Amino acid sequence: MIGQTLDGRYAIRSRIARGGMAMVYLANDLRLERRVAVKVMHEHLAEDDNFTRRFEQEARSAARLSHPNLVNVFDQGHDLGRTYLVMEYLPSITLRELLKQQKSLTAEQSMEIGEAVLAGLAAAHRAGIVHRDLKPENVMLADDGRIKLGDFGLARAVSANTTTGQALLGTIAYLSPELVTRGVADARSDVYAFGIMLYEMLTGEQPFTGEQPMQIAYQHAHSEVPAPSLRSTEASPELDQLVLWTTQREPEQRPLDAGEALDFLSAVRRGEPGENATRVLPSDLGGTPTPSTTVLDRVQQEALAAGSAFTDGGSFAGTAEQTPAADPPVPAGPIELAAASAAKRRRRGVWAALIVAVLVVVAGGIGWWFGQGPGSKVAVPGVAGQDLAAAESLINEQQLVPEVFECSSLEIPAGKAVRTEPGEGTRLDRGATVRVCKSTGPRQLAVPTIVGLAQPKAQELIGSQGFTFGKVIEERFSDQQKGTVLAALDADGNGLGETYSEKGRIDLIVSAGGFPDVTGSSPEQAASKLREAGLEHAPEHNTEAYSDTVKKGSVIGIVPLSETVRVGDTVGLQISLGPELFDIPDVAGKPLQEAMNILSGAGFKPSTLVPDALRDFAKATGTDPGAGKRAPKGAEIRVKSTISL
Incomplete structure (x- = not known):
């Protein structure tokens, strides 16, 4: 699809991501001149009416929603044999990618992301939309700090929530019990998925795992989600309660929708007293465990497995069938007792010496192996800003293997090393591969259309597209409205091309409007108007x-x-001399009609009192005004004449 244009409007530039139903591309909207994300259904799925219906359903569901924490949908269509969806382009990473980087999140990070997700989800629930596929992969963390929920591919109206006869939808790790057992989903199913996701943010792992999807589904249906504080020190009692409340197996015991859960989480973030913040929780949450949920520690479990029992006080006691072991026979006389004792001591001494010797050898070998031998670890050196050859040499000196890849950098010149993966100071086994980023300089970003915009709008667009506004270097008089951008230039004063370096400086030339109207003014009045206009x-x-x-x-x-x-230039003025005057020709003695033709040719308007029928018998005797006088073109000249019959 790269290089093609959908519906003559969306020019596909590059691939962003691939999913089970569709491929997501970065594209330019040629009509509105902005970057968008285009989601194109896989060609083999477009022939399936069910998939196409679900794809179009996503467009309708998302288009009904407008919220800062939801990804906007702009358009949907079918072209080149592909069904596509046009969405807001959001340079970002997903929550899943953040969890891979950090393993788990802090309480503050978890609450900030959770509050944004619940706010977007609450807007969907208010509109009667159930997401049904809430998971970290669908939570976008934008570069500018915005948090948005996307991918409404499985969304349906609350009134149409049954999935009977269909495969379970959504990711198995976040399915609510009612979806597993009855195939029914409503707003509370989304709340359950949020609770699982909050648990994962705090602990870095999902509460239920298994080798087969059905094992995980079974646990969702029959097990309670544990409190995250059992796995993470970041989880406060309030966050424990929120996780337990949102992941109750019975939907009736959960918040009615995301809005109710959002109220609780917002109260926790504001630091309101726990007593007030937890009033919305069901009364049966947060109490002590019932006797049926008593957990045996490992020693007790092993004892039970061996056939032992516990006393009422919790102490261990043998079973009734156990009998004391018989004492070993003891030598009858003192000589035999002494000999036996000495032999026993000798055996113990030999074994102790052997064990100590083995431990010393093993410890020495381990120390050598991991200290200076092949098993020792070495630190990744710092290479930022160095020549690529020098960076590779430093890595080789540490007995590591460099592998070069390219990446963009605002600070490091092209061709030099930017960073390593893993980062500087990371300890690795000798012979491990270290990836070295070779700078390609700043990223080359698509330049938006700036010419023709008002100056404030142009400055805002320059910043939002990843560039830096420099200054207005010139104001020119033109037929464009004052403040309109006439040209956008790079740092060297040249016009911009299709792409430009990230954070690159852009200067503007703007219109000062048209010249002031000075026609008909006196020179003094005109000069005053010029000064007011900056001339x-x-x-x-x-x-x-x-x-x-x-x-x-x-x-x-x-x-x-x-x-x-x-603005600031010097100009002159054109002063009127009035209308131009011309000499009146002498036509005396000429036939009347010829005289009138001469006057017409000279640019005047001749007239006579002689009727047309008698003009051939008349001669001109003079004009009024007289010959030799001056008159403007178009002036009326009376021809005097006499008639000879």
Whole structure:
């Protein structure tokens, strides 16, 4: 799909992710000039009406929702034989990727992410939408700090919550008991999945695991989720209660929806007293365990397995069938007793000496192996900012194997080492592979359309697209509205191409609006208007011209001294000479019609009192105004004449 354009609008640029139903691409919206994420259903699934229906259902479900913590859906369509969905592009990592990096999260991180997820989920529940696939893979952690919930591919209206006759939907590790046993899901099923996810954030592991999916599903249906504080010191009593409340096996004992769970978590984050914060919990949560849930420690379990029993006080006692072991025979006389004792001591001494010798050898071998031998670990050296060859040499000196890959960097010049994976100081076995990042310089980002935008909008767009706004280097007079961007330039003053370096500086040239209207003004008035517009008037650059519409001495217009006029430049004025005057030709003695034609050719409007029928018998005797006088073009000239019959 890369390089193709869907519906003549969405130009596919690169692949972002692959899922079970679809592939997600980064694309440019050519109509609105923005980056979007396009989710394209796999071609082999597009032929299945059920999959297509579910895919279109995601678009409808998500389009009904508008919330800061939900991924926005912009468009949906079918082109090139593919069904696709257009969504908000969010540079981010998923919660799953964060958990892989950190193993588990702090209480504050867990509550911040949990509150955002519940806020988005509550908006969906208020709109009558059940997500049904809540899991860390669907929680987006944006680079700018936003937290959003996405992927409504399994979402359905609350009124249509049964899945009878279908395979269980959602990831098995987060399925609620009612989905496992009855195939029914509602808002409380999403709340259960959230509780499992909160447990995983706090502890770094899921509460139920198994080799087969059905083993995990069975535990969801028949076991209680343990308190996270048993596995993590980050879990407070309030967070324990929230996990236990949201993961109750009976839906009636959970919060009604995400909104109720959000109220509780928000109260905990605000630090309200636990007594007030936990009033919403069912009364049967948080009490002491019933006798039926008593847990035997390992010693007791082993004792039971061996056939032993416990007294009422909890102490261990043998079973009734056990009988004391018979005492070993003792030599009857003192000589035999002494000999036996000495032999026993000798045997103990020999065994002790052998054991000590073996332990010394083993300890020495282990110490050598892990201290200086092949089994010893070495620290990954720091290579940031060094030449790639020097970085590889440092890694080789530690008896590690360098492997080069490329990555972008804002600080490190292209061609130099940026970092290592694992990071500096990590201790590894000798011979282990260390990946070295070779800088390709800053990332090359797509340049949005800036020309034609108002200056504040352009500055905001520059920052949001990953660039740095420099300054307005010039204001030019143009036919564009004042403040409109006329050009966007890079740090060297050149025009921008299709891509530009991340955080690169962008300067702007903006419009100062049109020239002030000075036509018909006096030169003094025109000069004042020019100063108000930021221009300087230079009288030595004034010109004069005839004008039929502007009276003599008034200003016809502005005389720019260059093709581009900037704020602060100097201009002249064009002063009117009034209408241009022309000499009236002498037509005396000429036939009347010829005289009138001469006057017309000179640009005047001739007239006569002689009727048309008699003009061939008339001669011109003069004009009014007279010959030699001056008049503007188009002026009426009366032709005097006599008639000879």
